[in-house]
Amino acid sequence: MTTAPELTILMPCLNEAETLGSCIQKAWRFVRRCGIPAEVVVADNGSTDGSQAIARECGATVVDVPVKGYGSALIAGIRAARGRYVIMGDSDDSYDFAELDPFVDKLREGRELVMGNRFRGGIKPGAMPPLHRYLGNPVLTTIGRIFFRSPCGDFHCGLRGFSRDSIMRLGLQSPGMEFASEMVVKATLNGLDICEVPTTLSPDGRSRPPHLRSWRDGWRHLRFLLLFSPCWLFLYPGLALAILGLIATGWILPAPRHIGDITLDIHTLLYAAMAIVVGAQAVIFWACANLHGMSEGILPNNPSLRALIDRLTIERGLVVGGGLIIVGLALAVLAVSTWSNVAFGLLEPTYTMRLAIPSAACIVLGFEIVFGAFVLNVLHIRRPRELGLQRGLP
Template identity: 35%
Template sequence: MDLTFVFPCLNEEKSLGECIAKVRQSLEKAAGLRYEIVVADNGSTDRSREIATSLGARVVPVTRRGYGAALSGGIEAAEGEYVMFADADNTYLYEHALPLYEATSSARADMGIASRIKGEIKPGAMPTLHRYLGTPVLTSLINLFFQGRLSDCNSGFRCLRKTSFQAWAVRSSGMEFASELLIKALKHRAQYVEIPSGLNPNPPDRVPHLRTWRDGMRHLLFIFSERPQMFEWLGLIAVVFATLLQILAVITGPVNFLGLNIFDLHSQALLLLAGLVGTQFYMYSCMCYLRSSDKPSGITRWLINMDEGTLFFLLSGVMLAIALVVLSVFVIWAGSSFAGLNLTHTLVAIVHFLSVPLLLCLGLLGLHTLKRYEH
């Protein structure tokens, strides 16, 4: 086979037949093109399977639920050198199936994308939130983080070389499959092409499978998880910078700098917040490194691979230090007959120096628990 066209399907009886007919009409224009149409059925309870079979499509049952799972199952079952896919909701311009295949195969590219943004989006076809916020933001992030030149990261109309797809090891089962596919391709320095296409409105009686905020967040989380270096260095810089300034605040006390009163209580509180946020960013990066193929820095690698005995003594030491601070404050308070204390500046700094390592240790507990669980 030269090409396999895959439709992910979950109860699409109202539109599936027309989609198959449009794809076939497009591909039949190429003389000698050997192709097949596969419907990756994700548990339909309507007549989708019967319709697909009656129109000459091959039905591949996929038991694992989700958009990405259905596509992965269909692609793995494909017999073509190239695999093309699009939703079975009659919104994509299926007449562009042949132009997309020709553009991809003639360039010997690993992936071709039918860009909705470069083509004509019919009125009502794409919600305003998706068109002017969701898709542009996600596309820009992928381009920025992974050196892409994409125009439409959320297009569900694509053509892939099957061997390239298998090398990328795409694993997502949900809508974030679309982002993972692009990111893995860019990380592998894959060659890709885009053609202008477009989008038609959803049929009036069809309920979209896409859930805007949930699926948008899934895309965002996957993009971030593939860029752990950003959170690693942001976290480290924030923690080190805030801690050094906190030490300086303890040494100098409040000072007047260029007419500004700095290193007073408010400055210390903000430095504490920066230290806490930086620690959380850093620990998030450590979690991401567990599943990423990217390499962490030396200190991060040491923390991830830290011996559990070392972690025990580190956590015990931090907890002991906290207990001693609490006891010391109580003794001082008792010594003043439980009157008011003037330790605020000192305590804010001490909380900073203890809470940052405490959050680090608690994060490492979770990290090492996940490591043990995954193994």
């Protein structure tokens, strides 16, 4: 083929000799029926069962990918693809490559990512384990939709089409199964035009177990969703802890409180103070994670958020943190003075701890803010290649 094809049909492969030939033949049937200039690319991840030879015999281009992993194979295949559009799908014969018309139609309309939705198109008996169908996929998809406001109702469908140039700009890099989530999340965060089409999932044709490991790969997907959402990982839990801690501290600090037969006193006050400190630390982590993510291109740039974080200067951190440290030390002095009143003997803890706990919380929180301000400003430092080597920087 001397000219670039319009479509690349991409299949990741690792020992799929039983089903690979059938998938490629169905893909070519679709190509001939539609008359679309296309190529079939098999991204082989080190098969030892002759899958490469089968792919070549069926007219596919084989891309050898030495780095193990579902994501590694697809990233290499996307880079090697010559088509304007790419439709990727598993080579286990669970998807029908002869019926790709809805994907091509949507791509030609200008959609940049066309996701298959197995829950809308149908899941045949035995095609998906109950654990995945009723727990794994729905839960992870719901989390993804909430965290990122994604329109996708099936985050992990293996059959999807996309504009190659648009996806290449996302800088996808996950080597494992979480690649499926990375594509949807980054496409959503970067404002790509996304839609879904119903897709039927059939039982795969392999006699061996699938490569997917339910709990391991499920955790990797969840971990990825959390890492790409600093608000849900740090900010919202941190604010909730800090606010609840402040409310509880303000309520219990003056005197013990009674709820029925339950008395809330200095022990509850201690945990309330801890909630404030942990919550504040989580908010600082949120600011650091966002700044690092935007600086490294992991997260899309948010000018409003960056401007807010930029206001958290070292000087402001020193003023606020230093003020809290001074308040904490003043309370500590007051606590020591009450101790001196009894000749440094035994104290009544229900009174003195109402000074000691806020004192310790203020001091710890003050140092957290000061150190956090320094860390944020360290993250502001640009490397020479970002500032421009023409300025003569080393």
